[in-house]
Amino acid sequence: MFISKVMTKNVVTIDKDADISTAQEKLSKHGIRHLPVVNENDLLIGIVTDRDIRSALPSSQSTDKDSIAKIASSKVEEIMTRSPISISPLDTIQDALLLLQKNRFGALPVVDDQGKLIGIISTRDLLREFIEVLGLNDPGTLLCLLVEDKIGQMKKIVDAVSEEKISFGSILVSRYWEEGKRAVFPYLLTQNIGPLKTKLKNMGCSLLDPMDWYRDSHPK
Template identity: 30%
Template sequence: MKHREPVSNIMTRTVFTVNLNDDLHQVIDLINHHKIRHVPVIDANEIVGMISKTDVNRLTFSSLFEGQEDADEAVLQILTIDQVMTHKPRTIPVGMTIREVAEVFAEEEFHALPVVDDENKLVGIVTTTDLIQYLLDQY
């Protein structure tokens, strides 16, 4: 197994984001269209939150009960991204090693972490799936 590899070797570089003032429909469209589970929330070029597929699923009823699409729509119209997202997400530097990222995932129970450069600009995202795929490639 390779040692001291930076997270940049396994992160996803094309990150789909939403703005804080977007609506929840845009989050759902991104998640469904691109088959992703985590979306960073940006405000004035700064990462201010993360919203996940799980966060959105907690808001909807149609997957549990038939005929609840109107209730889902009402919930999506009432709530904002700011009310649903995780605020002040943990970010990691692009130079962090894969091992260090694995330790963060294990200790802090995150499933995705935004990766930032020295100027705190979003340059990628790393998920537990990325880490597992890396480990599988080692064997």
């Protein structure tokens, strides 16, 4: 839930006075795309990405060796983004998802209330968490249900699942194109799904063919 629990703590950083070729080496050595730039007190002062470096360097077709060497030896400070958008360890995964999407970033540095860099959270960390939250690493079966959009529907589903002594891996509720209906996707940690399906059908719950699930509008 909180960034502090899912961020990468051992952050690879770089000094503002390092040259671009050093930054490039660090990125490729660690297989990463973002390098926070910190000062001697670990305060975050900038960020440099593989894209910043690629745009700074001349194209690989360039033959002007002197100019390539000159750019490669120029300082990180010259190409970094200053005062980058960061996130706090007490912000949430939801905050990070929205912030990354809004700004089209691949990662956010995590700083404490003194401005010190204490971690980094990337789309990679969020994907791992998403896989975990969905329960994808646990053996199970996904049910696709269509229920009326009114209070108490979920209780019926949960009761039926509990009566069959089945555990939940996760459960998602989503919009459905038809007004007054909701799609519910329980991920259940069992192979034995037959009796529960029959029970749900008898309760008036319809099983939704996943091929027929459209969120906002039914295609013409």
